[in-house]
Amino acid sequence: MSSTFNLNDDQRDTLTEILNMGVGGAAEVLHQMMGEYIDLSVPNIYLLSSNSLTQEVGEDESEKVAVKLGFKGSVEGNAFLLFPAADAIRLAGLLLGENIDKNAPEAEWSETVTEVGNIVVNSVMGAVANTFNEVLHYSVPQFDIQTPGQFVEKNVSANKESTVVVAEADMKICSASMTAKILIIFSVSSFEHLEEHLDRVYAESVAA
Amino acid sequence: MDKEDFFEISTLDLFPMGLCVFREDFEVIFWNTLLEEWSCIERGEIVGQSLLEYFPHLKKRGYPERIKQVAQGAPTAIFSHKLHRGLIPCPLPDGSNMPQKYSLTKFKKKDDEASYLLLCVEDVTDTEKHLKIYRELKENAESASHSKSNFLATMSHEIRTPMNAVLSCANLLLDNVTRQEDVKLLQTIQNSGDALLTLINDILDFSKIESGKMELEQQPFDLHFCINETLDLLKTKASDKEIKLSAKIDKDVPVWIRGDVTRFRQVLINLVGNGIKFTKSKVLVTVKAEALESNEHEILVSVVDDGIGMPEEAREKLFKSFSQVDASTTRKFGGTGLGLAICKGLTEAMGGEIWVESVKDEGSTFYFTIVAEKTVTGEAKKRQKLSEINPQMGKEHPLKILMAEDNTINQMVARKMLEKLNYRIDIAANGWEAIKALERQNYDLILMDQHMPEMDGVEATKRICGKWDKKKRPRIVALTASAFKEDRDRCFEAGMDDFLTKPIQIHEVVRVLQQCESRYGVFVEKQEVINFEALYNQFSGESEMLAEISENCLREIPKCMKAIERAVLEEDAGAIEREIHTLKGMVANFQADVAVEGALKLELLVRKKEMTQARSAFEDLKRTMEQLQIDLKRLIEKRVA
Numbered sequence: 001m002s003s004t005f006n007l008n009d010d011q012r013d014t015l016t017e018i019l020n021m022g023v024g025g026a027a028e029v030l031h032q033m034m035g036e037y038i039d040l041s042v043p044n045i046y047l048l049s050s051n052s053l054t055q056e057v058g059e060d061e062s063e064k065v066a067v068k069l070g071f072k073g074s075v076e077g078n079a080f081l082l083f084p085a086a087d088a089i090r091l092a093g094l095l096l097g098e099n100i101d102k103n104a105p106e107a108e109w110s111e112t113v114t115e116v117g118n119i120v121v122n123s124v125m126g127a128v129a130n131t132f133n134e135v136l137h138y139s140v141p142q143f144d145i146q147t148p149g150q151f152v153e154k155n156v157s158a159n160k161e162s163t164v165v166v167a168e169a170d171m172k173i174c175s176a177s178m179t180a181k182i183l184i185i186f187s188v189s190s191f192e193h194l195e196e197h198l199d200r201v202y203a204e205s206v207a208a
Numbered sequence: 209m210d211k212e213d214f215f216e217i218s219t220l221d222l223f224p225m226g227l228c229v230f231r232e233d234f235e236v237i238f239w240n241t242l243l244e245e246w247s248c249i250e251r252g253e254i255v256g257q258s259l260l261e262y263f264p265h266l267k268k269r270g271y272p273e274r275i276k277q278v279a280q281g282a283p284t285a286i287f288s289h290k291l292h293r294g295l296i297p298c299p300l301p302d303g304s305n306m307p308q309k310y311s312l313t314k315f316k317k318k319d320d321e322a323s324y325l326l327l328c329v330e331d332v333t334d335t336e337k338h339l340k341i342y343r344e345l346k347e348n349a350e351s352a353s354h355s356k357s358n359f360l361a362t363m364s365h366e367i368r369t370p371m372n373a374v375l376s377c378a379n380l381l382l383d384n385v386t387r388q389e390d391v392k393l394l395q396t397i398q399n400s401g402d403a404l405l406t407l408i409n410d411i412l413d414f415s416k417i418e419s420g421k422m423e424l425e426q427q428p429f430d431l432h433f434c435i436n437e438t439l440d441l442l443k444t445k446a447s448d449k450e451i452k453l454s455a456k457i458d459k460d461v462p463v464w465i466r467g468d469v470t471r472f473r474q475v476l477i478n479l480v481g482n483g484i485k486f487t488k489s490k491v492l493v494t495v496k497a498e499a500l501e502s503n504e505h506e507i508l509v510s511v512v513d514d515g516i517g518m519p520e521e522a523r524e525k526l527f528k529s530f531s532q533v534d535a536s537t538t539r540k541f542g543g544t545g546l547g548l549a550i551c552k553g554l555t556e557a558m559g560g561e562i563w564v565e566s567v568k569d570e571g572s573t574f575y576f577t578i579v580a581e582k583t584v585t586g587e588a589k590k591r592q593k594l595s596e597i598n599p600q601m602g603k604e605h606p607l608k609i610l611m612a613e614d615n616t617i618n619q620m621v622a623r624k625m626l627e628k629l630n631y632r633i634d635i636a637a638n639g640w641e642a643i644k645a646l647e648r649q650n651y652d653l654i655l656m657d658q659h660m661p662e663m664d665g666v667e668a669t670k671r672i673c674g675k676w677d678k679k680k681r682p683r684i685v686a687l688t689a690s691a692f693k694e695d696r697d698r699c700f701e702a703g704m705d706d707f708l709t710k711p712i713q714i715h716e717v718v719r720v721l722q723q724c725e726s727r728y729g730v731f732v733e734k735q736e737v738i739n740f741e742a743l744y745n746q747f748s749g750e751s752e753m754l755a756e757i758s759e760n761c762l763r764e765i766p767k768c769m770k771a772i773e774r775a776v777l778e779e780d781a782g783a784i785e786r787e788i789h790t791l792k793g794m795v796a797n798f799q800a801d802v803a804v805e806g807a808l809k810l811e812l813l814v815r816k817k818e819m820t821q822a823r824s825a826f827e828d829l830k831r832t833m834e835q836l837q838i839d840l841k842r843l844i845e846k847r848v849a
Contacts, residue, residue, distance in 0.1 A: 025277075032270030033291065069283055096290055105342055107335050111288035111309060118286040119274075126282040138283035140311070 007047060011198040014205070016045050018131050019167050019182065022124030029119050030173075034095060039172035040120070042182070048164045050156045050185060056166060057082065057148040057181075064148060065110075067117020068155070070139035071125055074132070075190040075197070077162070078155060079125055081117040081169075083180040085145055088113045094173055106145065114143040120169070124182060132197040155185065163191045226296065226308075226329030232279045234259040234266075237324060246298035246306060246329070263296065278312050279325060285312045289332050296329055307336045353419050360415055364408055365659070368689040369615065371408075372711040375401040376621035405711075410546050417553030423693045424557055428583045429469035431507070432457055435495060438476050445484055452490040453480070461497040462505055465580040471554050472578065475562075478547045479511040479574045487513035487571070500579065506560070507578050514571040523564055527552040551576065597714060602630030606729030607721060608650065609633040612642040612668065613657040613687065616777060616823065618710075622655065623827055625714055629721070630731075635827075637661075637820040639668025646672065650728040651682040653721070656704065658688050658695070666702040673703035683724045687712065737832055738839040742799040758840040761794050768794070769833055772810075776826045784814045784822075795836065806832045 007015065019042045027040035048056055057064065065088040067081045083091075086102060092109035093100040095116070100109050118141045129136045146154070156162070167182040186194055220227055226243035230236045236259055239251045249262065260266055266275075274285050287295055287310040298306040309330050316323045378397040385391055416422045439455050446453040476493075483491035492512045497505045518526075527548050548562075555562045559579030566572035598604070609626065613619050614637050626633050634651075636642040638660040645651070654672075658665040669684050686699040686707040699707055706723070708716050747754045768791045775783035788811045795803040806829040813822040 029270045029273055032268075032273065071283075105339070107339055111286075112290055115286050115288040115291060118284075122277065122283045122285060126277055126280075129281060135281060140284050141286060 007195065007198065010202045011195060012045060012047075014198045014202045015165065016042065016167075018127050018201075019045060019124055021131070022127035023120060023169055023182075025127065026120040026123035029123065030116070036173060040169055042167045042169050045165055045167040048166060050160075050162045050164050053156055053164055053183075053185075054148065054152050056164070057151055061147050061149075062086075063145050064151060065113055065117075066144045066146070066151060067114055067121060068139075068142045068144060069118075069121045069125060071136045072138075073129070073136035074134050074193050075128075075136070075186060077184060077186040077190065079121045080155075080183040080185075081120050081180055082151075082183055083178065087178040087180070090176065091116065091171075091173065091178065094176055110143050110145070114141060117141065117143070120180075120182070124184075131201055134197070160188060162186060162188050163194075226298075226331075228259070228296070228327040228329070229324050230259050230327070231322070231324060232276075243296070243329060246331075247296060248299065266295075275312065275325065278314050279323065281314065286310070287312070289336075296327075298329075307332045356415065357419065357421065360412055364412055365689050367408055368405065368710065371401055371405055372689065373615070373617040373621070375405070375711050376625075377617070380621065380624050410550060413550050414546055414553070417550060417557070422553060422557050424468040424471055425693070426466050427469070428464050428466050429472075430463055431461065431465050431472075431495075431580075432463050434469050434473055435476065435493065435509075438473050439480065439493065442477065442480055442484060445481070446491065449484060450489075451484055451487055453484070453493075454490070455493040455495070457495040458497060460499075461495050461507065462580075462582040464583045465505070465507070466583045467558060467578065467580045471558065475551045475554050475576060476509065476511075478551050479509075479576070482547075483511050483513040483515075483572075483574070486515035488515055490514060504579055504581050507580060509576050511574045512571065513573075517566045517568040517570050517572055518564075519568055523566060526564060527562060597628060597718065599628060599630055601718070601721065602626075602632075603731045605721065605726055606731040607631065607652040607724055607726055608682075608728040608730075609653045609655065610636060610642060610645055610651045610682065611655040611657075612636045612639060612660065612665065613655070614638055614660045615657070618657070618687075619823070620827075622712065625712065625717060627831075628714070629718070631721070635820065635824050639663025639665065639671070641820060642668050643671060643675075646676070646682070650680070652726060652728050653724045654682045654684050655708070656684050656686055658686060658699070665704075666698060669699075669702040669704050685720050737798075737800045737802050737836040738843075739799040739801065740839075743843075746799065755844050757797055758843045761797075762837060762840050762844075764794060765791070765833060765837060769830065772826065773830075776823055779819050781814050781817065785811060788814075798836070798840070800836055800839075803829075803832050803836050 023040040023042055027038050030036075030038045030040075063085040064082055065085050069079045071077060071079065089100050089102055089104070089109050092098075092112040095112055096109075121141065125136065125138070144151075144154075163186045165184040165186065169180045169182050171178050171180055220238070221241040223240065223242070226246055227238065227240040228236060228243060229238035236254050236257055239249070239254050241251075243249075244251055254262060266272070278285050289307045289309040292310065293307070294305040295310055296308070298308065300306055309332050311328045311330075313326050313328075314323055315326055375398060378394050378401065382391065382394050382398070385394065413422070435455055435457060439453055443453060480491060480493060490513070494510050494512070496508045498508070499505055552562050555576045555578060560577035562574070562576040564572055564574050609631060611619065611622055611633050613622065613635065619635050623633055623635075633655075634645060636645050640663045642654060642656070643663075646654075656665040656669060660668075663671075665686060669686075672681055672684065675681075683706070684704045686696070686704045687710060688695060688699065688707055689710040696707055706720055708720060743754070768787055772784060772787045772791070774780075775787060788807050792804060792807045792811075795807065806825070810822060810825045810829055813819075813825050
C-alpha cells in the first residue's frame with residue numbers, strides 16, 4: 001500500500017468515531033421509523049488505493065446493490081452503501097414484513113433499500129460535514145445493482161488513483177445479521193484536506 | 209415576504225410532481241396545483257399554515273429528525289412509497305391512498321438568508337399496477353406449473369400401469385416360448401415398451417428439471433460398484449456391435465460417496481449409450497477425483513469414443529434445454545436431445561458440469577463432474593450376476609408372503625415371478641383385505657400396492673403399524689410406479705420398510721426377500737397329484753386304456769383351464785362353474801384327490817361370490833393341474849416303456 005493512502009492511528013481512530021456517529025444516527029432514525037431495534041456499528045475502517053478496489057468489492061460475478069451519494073466541498077468524492085443483492089432483498093423483506101422472492105423484480109424492493117442506503121450514507125456524510133464544520137454539496141442518491149467488476153469500472157477512474165475508505169457496517173435487524181460495506185472514495189486532491197480535518201478534530205478533542 | 213410571488217407559480221405548476229415548499233418550522237410557503245388536485249387541499253387554504261396541522265403523523269416515526277438533518281445541510285432524504293404510505297394522503301376513488309414516493313431537499317433562494325425545504329411528491333401508481341400484474345402472472349404461472357406437475361404425475365401413473373403389465377407379460381412369455389419368430393416378436397414388444405417407459409421417464413425428469421423441482425437423494429453408495437455395474441448392463445449392447453467397452457477408475461477416486469446413485473447412473477448410461485451408438489470400435493470410461501474442502505470431492509468422468517466426432521455448431525446446441533416439450537404434436541422428441549438436456553440438469557443439480565470435446569472423424573469425449581462428500585467406508589459390494597436366480601430360494605429361505613394388489617394382471621405377474629423362486633403368495637385385493645388376512649394368520653412380508661380401492665397402501669400400512677408390534681408385524685414393502693420422491697417419502701413416513709418400483713425387476717425382488725426375516729414361512733414340497741398306487745390298482749392290467757385316457761386328458765385339460773382362467777378374469781361365475789364341472793369329471797378318473805379338492809374349493813368360492821379368494825384358489829388349482837399333467841406324461845411314458 002502506498003504511504004499516500006495511509007492514515008496514522010490517531011487519524012484512523014478519529015475517522016472511525018465519525019463514521020460510528022453517523023451510523024449511530026442512522027440506526028436511531030431507522031429505529032424510530034420502523035419501531036424495530038436496529039443495531040448498526042462500524043468496528044474498524046481501513047484505507048485502500050482505488051486500484052485495489054476490485055479485490056475488496058469481490059471478484060465473483062454475484063450482484064451487489066450500491067446506494068451512491070456524491071459530495072463536493074473541501075473534500076469531494078462519492079460515498080456508497082454496498083451489499084450483496086441477496087442481503088438487500090432480505091433486508092427489504094424484513095423492513096416491509098413481506099416474504100420477497102430472490103427473483104422478484106427490483107421494483108418490489110429497490111426503493112426500500114435505497115431509502116436505507118440514503119439514511120445511512122446521509123447520516124455518515126452529515127456526521128463528516130458537521131464534525132469538519134464544512135458545508136458539502138450533494139448529488140441526489142442513486143440506486144444501482146451490478147457485478148463487482150461493473151461497479152469498479154463505473155466508479156473508479158482507471159487513470160487517476162484515489163483513496164478509498166472502507167468500513168464494514170455490521171447490521172442486526174429483527175434477529176437477522178448482515179454486513180454492508182460503507183465505501184467513501186475520496187478524490188486524490190481532497191485526501192490532504194481529509195488529513196488536515198482529521199488532525200484538527202483530533203487536536204480539538206485532545207484539548208477538550 | 210409575499211408568499212404568492214415566492215415562485216414563478218405557472219412554471220412550477222408545469223412540473224409533473226407534487227411540490228411543497230416549507231420552512232424549518234413547517235410553515236407552508238408553496239403548494240403546487242398538482243398537489244392541490246391530489247390532496248384535495250387548496251393552495252389558498254394551506255399556504256401560511258403548519259404542515260403538522262394538516263399531517264400530524266409527521267411528528268412521529270423519525271420524520272422530525274430526518275427533516276431537521278436535511279435542514280441542517282444533510283443530503284436529500286428519500287422516503288420510499290412502501291415504507292411511507294400516505295405521507296401526504298392523496299385519496300383515490302376506491303378509498304385507498306395514491307402510492308407515492310417522496311424526496312426532501314434543502315435550498316436557498318437568491319438574496320434570501322433563510323433556507324427552505326422542498327418536498328417532491330411522485331405518483332408511482334403505474335409501478336404498483338405493474339407489480340400487481342407481475343404478481344398475478346407469477347401466481348398463474350406457479351399454478352399452471354403445479355397443475356402441469358400433477359397432470360404429468362397422474363398421466364405417468366396411468367400410462368405406466370398398463371405398460372408394466374405389457375412388459376411383465378412379455379417377460380414371462382419369453383420364458384415359455386421357443387420358436388425364434390415368437391421370441392423376436394416378444395423382444396420387439398419388450399424393446400418398444402422399454403422405449404416408451406424411458407420416454408415417459410425422460411419427459412417427467414425434464415419437466416422436473418425445468419421447473420426446478422428435481423430432488424436428489426443423499427445416500428451413501430459404492431461409486432466403483434455403480435460404475436462397473438452400469439457398464440455390465442451395457443456390455444451386451446456393446447458386444448452386439450463388436451465395441452470394446454472398458455473403464456479405468458483412478459485409485460484416488462473414493463469408493464463410498466454420498467449422493468443419488470440412480471441419477472448418477474442415469475447420466476453415465478446416457479453418455480456411454482451414446483458412445484456405443486456413435487463409436488467405431490471402442491468406448492473408454494475414465495474416472496478421476498480431486499479433493500476439495502471439507503471431505504468433498506469433485507469426481508470427473510470422461511467417456512471417450514472414436515466415432516464420427518462433431519463440428520463446433522453441433523456441440524453448441526448439444527446440451528441446450530429442449531424447451532418445446534409442450535409444442536404441437538408434429539414436434540419429434542429426438543431421443544438424444546432430451547437425454548443430454550436431462551444430463552445437463554442432473555449434473556448441475558449434483559454440483560457439477562457437463563461438456564464435450566470433439567474432433568471431426570476422430571471421436572468425441574464427453575466429460576461430466578459431480579461434487580460429493582466422501583463417506584464412511586463400507587464393504588465393497590460383491591458384484592452379483594443379475595441373471596443368476598436361485599430357484600431353491602423358497603426352500604432355503606421360506607417366507608409367508610401376502611400381496612395387496614387390486615390389479616389382476618399385476619397379481620399374476622408377481623405370482624409367476626415368485627414361483628420362479630419357489631415361493632407361494634396369498635393375495636388381498638385392497639388394504640381392508642390385507643388387514644383381515646393379517647388377523648387370520650401371520651405373514652413375514654407384505655408387498656403393498658399404493659393405489660387400491662376402499663383402502664390404499666399408505667392407510668393400510670398406518671393401521672397395520674398401529675395395530676401390531678414391529679417384531680410381530682410383517683415387513684411391508686411398497687410397490688410403487690411413482691417416480692416422485694415425495695410419494696416414496698410418504699410411504700416411509702407411513703411405516704413402510706422398503707419399496708419396489710414397477711415394473712418389478714426380479715433381482716430387486718430377490719433383494720427384498722433376502723432382507724426379510726423368515727419367521728412364519730414353511731416350504732412345502734411339490735407333491736405328485738396322482739396317487740399312482742391307487743390308480744394302478746384300479747386300472748390293473750389296463751395300462752393301454754389308462755394311457756389313452758391320459759393322452760385325452762392332456763389335450764383337454766389345458767383347454768379347460770384356459771377357459772376357467774378367462775372366466776375367472778371376467779368374473780363369469782356361470783362359465784367357471786360349467787368348466788369346473790367338466791374338469792372335475794376328467795380328473796376324477798385319476799385318483800387325484802388334491803385336484804378334485806382344488807376344483808371343489810374353487811367352485812364353492814365362486815358360488816359364494818368371494819372372487820378374490822376364488823382367484824387365489826384358481827392359482828393353486830393351476831399349479832396342481834400343472835403337476836397333474838407332469839404325472840399324466842409319466843403314465844404315458846410307462847405305457848411306451
